[in-house]
Amino acid sequence: MVDFGFGIVPSSRINLDLFDRAKFEALATLEPDVRKCMACGSCTAVCTAGTFKATSLRAAIEEIQNGREKKALEMISGCQLCGKCFMTCPRGINTRHLILSIVKIYGEEK
Amino acid sequence: MSLLDISTLAAMFPAISAAQASPEVIDRIPSSYSDFVIPFVAGMVFFLCWVSIGCVRIFMKIGPSDQAKFWKSLVNPVTAAKNVKDLFCDCLFHVKIWKRKPLLGYMHSAIAFGWFMLIVLGHIEVALFLPKHLSPRAGGLFYPIFYRYFVWINPGHETLRGSFFFFLMDFFLLYVLTGIALAVFKRFRSIVLGMKNTTRPSTPDRIALYSLWLIFPLRLLAESFTADLSGGSFLTLGMNHLLHLVFGDSLYFQPFWWAYSICLGVFFAAMPFTRYMHILTEVLWILFRNAGLKPSHPRKGVSEAEIYACSSCGLCLDACPMNVQRKNLRFSSVYFIRFLRRHNERKINAIADKCLMCGKCLALCPVSVDAPALRRAQRRTVNNLLPYDYSYLARTSAPAAAPFLGSAAPATASASGPVEAPSAEKVMYFAGCMSHLTPRIIKAVEGLFKASGTDYVFADRDGGICCGRPLLLAGKTDAAAEVIEANKKMIEEAGCGTLVLSCPICYKVFSEEYSLKGVRVLHYTQYVKELVGSGRLRLRNGGAKYVYHDPCELGRGMGVYSEPREVLGLVSDLVPAGHERKESLCCGGSLGSLTLNSRDRDKITEAAVSDLTVNSPEAIVTACPLCLATFSRKSPVKVRDFSEAVLDNLSA
Numbered sequence: 001m002v003d004f005g006f007g008i009v010p011s012s013r014i015n016l017d018l019f020d021r022a023k024f025e026a027l028a029t030l031e032p033d034v035r036k037c038m039a040c041g042s043c044t045a046v047c048t049a050g051t052f053k054a055t056s057l058r059a060a061i062e063e064i065q066n067g068r069e070k071k072a073l074e075m076i077s078g079c080q081l082c083g084k085c086f087m088t089c090p091r092g093i094n095t096r097h098l099i100l101s102i103v104k105i106y107g108e109e110k
Numbered sequence: 111m112s113l114l115d116i117s118t119l120a121a122m123f124p125a126i127s128a129a130q131a132s133p134e135v136i137d138r139i140p141s142s143y144s145d146f147v148i149p150f151v152a153g154m155v156f157f158l159c160w161v162s163i164g165c166v167r168i169f170m171k172i173g174p175s176d177q178a179k180f181w182k183s184l185v186n187p188v189t190a191a192k193n194v195k196d197l198f199c200d201c202l203f204h205v206k207i208w209k210r211k212p213l214l215g216y217m218h219s220a221i222a223f224g225w226f227m228l229i230v231l232g233h234i235e236v237a238l239f240l241p242k243h244l245s246p247r248a249g250g251l252f253y254p255i256f257y258r259y260f261v262w263i264n265p266g267h268e269t270l271r272g273s274f275f276f277f278l279m280d281f282f283l284l285y286v287l288t289g290i291a292l293a294v295f296k297r298f299r300s301i302v303l304g305m306k307n308t309t310r311p312s313t314p315d316r317i318a319l320y321s322l323w324l325i326f327p328l329r330l331l332a333e334s335f336t337a338d339l340s341g342g343s344f345l346t347l348g349m350n351h352l353l354h355l356v357f358g359d360s361l362y363f364q365p366f367w368w369a370y371s372i373c374l375g376v377f378f379a380a381m382p383f384t385r386y387m388h389i390l391t392e393v394l395w396i397l398f399r400n401a402g403l404k405p406s407h408p409r410k411g412v413s414e415a416e417i418y419a420c421s422s423c424g425l426c427l428d429a430c431p432m433n434v435q436r437k438n439l440r441f442s443s444v445y446f447i448r449f450l451r452r453h454n455e456r457k458i459n460a461i462a463d464k465c466l467m468c469g470k471c472l473a474l475c476p477v478s479v480d481a482p483a484l485r486r487a488q489r490r491t492v493n494n495l496l497p498y499d500y501s502y503l504a505r506t507s508a509p510a511a512a513p514f515l516g517s518a519a520p521a522t523a524s525a526s527g528p529v530e531a532p533s534a535e536k537v538m539y540f541a542g543c544m545s546h547l548t549p550r551i552i553k554a555v556e557g558l559f560k561a562s563g564t565d566y567v568f569a570d571r572d573g574g575i576c577c578g579r580p581l582l583l584a585g586k587t588d589a590a591a592e593v594i595e596a597n598k599k600m601i602e603e604a605g606c607g608t609l610v611l612s613c614p615i616c617y618k619v620f621s622e623e624y625s626l627k628g629v630r631v632l633h634y635t636q637y638v639k640e641l642v643g644s645g646r647l648r649l650r651n652g653g654a655k656y657v658y659h660d661p662c663e664l665g666r667g668m669g670v671y672s673e674p675r676e677v678l679g680l681v682s683d684l685v686p687a688g689h690e691r692k693e694s695l696c697c698g699g700s701l702g703s704l705t706l707n708s709r710d711r712d713k714i715t716e717a718a719v720s721d722l723t724v725n726s727p728e729a730i731v732t733a734c735p736l737c738l739a740t741f742s743r744k745s746p747v748k749v750r751d752f753s754e755a756v757l758d759n760l761s762a
Contacts, residue, residue, distance in 0.1 A: 033707065046547060048543045049575075052502040052575075053499075053502040077497070077498055077499035078500065080500075080575060080576035080581060080589075081580040082576040082701075083580055083701045084546070084547050088547065096584065096701070103497060103498075104496060
C-alpha cells in the first residue's frame with residue numbers, strides 16, 4: 001500500500017443503540033453494585049493483571065454501557081480475582097463478583 | 111406389697127409352674143410375638159433397606175483409587191486405631207462439644223451414648239437370658255428393644271447377674287431421659303446450654319424430633335408398667351410401685367408398648383429424610399475422612415456421606431461471622447448442607463457464594479464436615495467454566511522472576527543468575543497482591559531482613575502475579591492451575607531454599623498446592639520467630655499493650671497460632687481478645703465471599719474490632735495485609751502489622 005504519510009483512524013463512534021438493556025438489568029440483578037461505579041479508575045490503578053495486559057473494570061463497565069460487550073470482556077479477561085480492586089474501591093463495589101457476573105452474562109455467546 | 115403382687119400375679123400364670131426347674135427368666139406368653147411390634151419392625155425394615163441402598167449408591171460413585179484407599183485405611187493399624195477413637199469420641203461422647211460447652215456436650219452425649227448403651231445392653235441381655243424356646247431368629251430384630259415385654263423374671267430366682275443388667279438398663283435410660291429433658295429445654299432457652307442461635311428444623315425434622323422426644327419417656331412408662339412382672343431396677347420398679355398406688359393392683363400395660371413401638375417406627379421411617387440420618391452416616395464419613403478421601407463433587411460420592419453426616423446441631427450458626435446480622439444466618443453451613451440434600455440448585459448457589467470461607471464452622475463442627483470445601487466444589491461447578499485469557503502469563507512469568515535483589519545482598523549475586531541449586535541460605539520474599547496494597551508491610555518486612563542481615567530476593571518488587579488462592583476460592587480451578595504453574599516456574603528458577611510470605615492467603619496456597627521441592631515455605635511470623643531464636647534479631651519489650659488477631663487463613667487455615675504470639679510476647683504485653691485462636695473472628699475483608707456486600711462486611715468488621723478491644727489494648731496487631739486494611743477502616747485503636755510491631759522494638 002502506498003504510504004501517504006497519514007492513515008485513517010478507526011471510527012470511535014459509539015452506537016448507544018447497541019446497548020442491551022435486558023442484559024444489563026440481568027447483570028444488575030446478579031450484582032447490583034454495577035450501578036454504583038463512578039469511574040474513578042482506582043481498580044485499574046491497582047490491578048495485578050494490569051501490569052501485563054490492559055485490564056480495567058472501570059473500562060469494562062463503560063464499554064458495556066456503550067454497547068461494546070466484546071471489548072468489555074476483553075478488559076477483564078485477564079483478571080486473577082486477587083481482590084485489590086475491591087479493597088481500594090471508594091464505593092465499596094463488590095468487584096470480584098461483578099467481574100464474574102459480567103463474564104457469566106456477556107460471555108455466554110463465546 | 112409389690113413382692114406380694116409379683117407372686118400372686120405370677121401364680122396366675124400356668125407357665126410358671128411348668129418352669130419350676132427355676133430358670134432365672136420365663137417367657138411371658140407361649141407365642142414369641144405380639145402385634146404391637148409391627149410399627150417398629152416396619153419402620154426399621156424400611157430404614158435398613160434405605161441405608162443399604164444408600165451405601166451401595168455412595169460406593170458406586172467413588173472412584174476405584176479412592177475405594178482402594180478406603181479399604182486399605184481400614185486395615186492400616188494407625189488409621190484403624192484413629193477410627194475407633196474418633197467413633198467413640200465424636201459420635202458417642204461428643205468430646206469436642208464437651209470441651210467448649212459442657213452442658214451441651216452432656217446433652218448430646220447423653221442421647222447418643224445413652225441410647226447406644228441401651229441398644230448394646232439389650233442385645234447382651236438377649237444373648238445371655240433369652241429362654242431357649244424363644245428363638246432369636248423369630249424376633250431377633252425386636253427382642254433387644256422390647257426385651258421386658260417378652261421375657262419375664264421368675265420370682266424368687268433373680269440372680270445378681272440379671273439384677274446388674276436391670277440396673278444398667280435403668281441407669282442408661284435415666285441418662286438418656288436427662289439428655290432428652292435438656293433437649294426439650296434447649297428448644298425454648300438454648301442460651302442456657304450455650305447456644306445463641308439454633309437451627310430451624312424442617313417439617314420432617316420436626317416429626318422425627320417429636321417422636322424422638324417421646325420414645326424414651328414412653329419406654330420408661332412401658333417398662334414401669336411391666337416392671338413387677340419382667341423385673342426392673344431402681345427407676346422402673348420405683349415407678350411401678352407408684353403406678354400401683356395410683357391405678358390399683360392390675361396394670362394395663364399394652365397401650366404403652368404400642369405407643370412406644372409406634373414412636374420408634376415413625377422415627378426410623380422418617381430418619382432418611384431428616385437430620386437424624388447423621389446417626390449412621392457420620393460413621394461412614396469418619397471412616398472416609400480418616401482414609402483421606404476428599405469430595406470432588408458438591409453432593410455425590412464422598413460428599414454424600416459428608417452432607418448426611420451433618421446433624422444440624424447448629425454449632426456453625428454461632429460460629430459463622432455473618433451471624434452479626436440475623437438475616438444472614440440463612441447462609442450458614444447448616445442450611446447450605448440442608449439445601450445440598452434437597453438438590454435446590456438456586457439456593458445452593460446463593461449460599462455457596464455468600465460464605466467468607468473463614469473456616470470456623472469446620473473448626474467447631476463436631477464431626478468435621480468440611481463445608482468450605484463443599485462450597486468450593488459447588489462454586490467450581492458454576493465458575494470453572496467461565497472463559498478467561500491468561501496467555502500473558504507465558505510472556506510475563508520470566509520478567510516477573512527477574513530477581514531484584516534486596517540491598518542487603520551483595521551486588522555480584524545478581525550477575526550469577528538463577529542457575530545454582532536451591533540453598534537454604536538464600537531467602538525469597540514474595541509479597542503478594544495484598545501486601546502491595548499495604549506497602550507499610552513490605553517496608554517493615556524489608557527492614558527486618560536488613561536488620562537480621564538476611565540475603566534475600568524480592569520476587570515481586572515490581573508486581574508479580576497472584577498466588578492463585580483467590581481463584582481457587584472462587585472455584586476457578588483451571589485458571590488457578592495456570593497461575594500456580596507460572597509462579598512455580600518463577601520460584602524454581604530463582605533457586606532459593608526458603609520462601610517467605612507476608613500474606614496468609616499466599617502462604618496457604620504456596621504450602622498446599624505448589625509442592626515446591628527443596629523449598630521451605632514460611633509465613634513471615636514463622637521466619638521472624640526463627641530469626642529471634644537464632645539470635646539474628648534481638649528484641650526488647652517496648653511495654654505497649656497489644657492484642658493479636660488470628661487471620662483466618664493463617665490460624666484455622668494453616669494452624670499457625672503460637673509463633674506470632676511468642677514473638678509479640680517478647681516485644682509487648684499481649685492481652686487476650688474475646689475470641690482467640692481457632693475461635694477467632696473473621697475481619698470481614700475475606701476474599702472467600704463472592705457476594706457479601708461491603709455494608710454487611712462492615713458490620714462483621716465492627717463486631718470483630720469490638721471483640722478484639724475488650725481488654726482495651728493500645729493497638730490491634732495482625733499478620734495479614736487484608737485484615738490490616740480492613741481493620742484500619744473501622745478500628746478506634748491503632749492497627750499495626752506484626753512486622754511493624756517487631757521492627758519498632760529491635761534492640762540496638
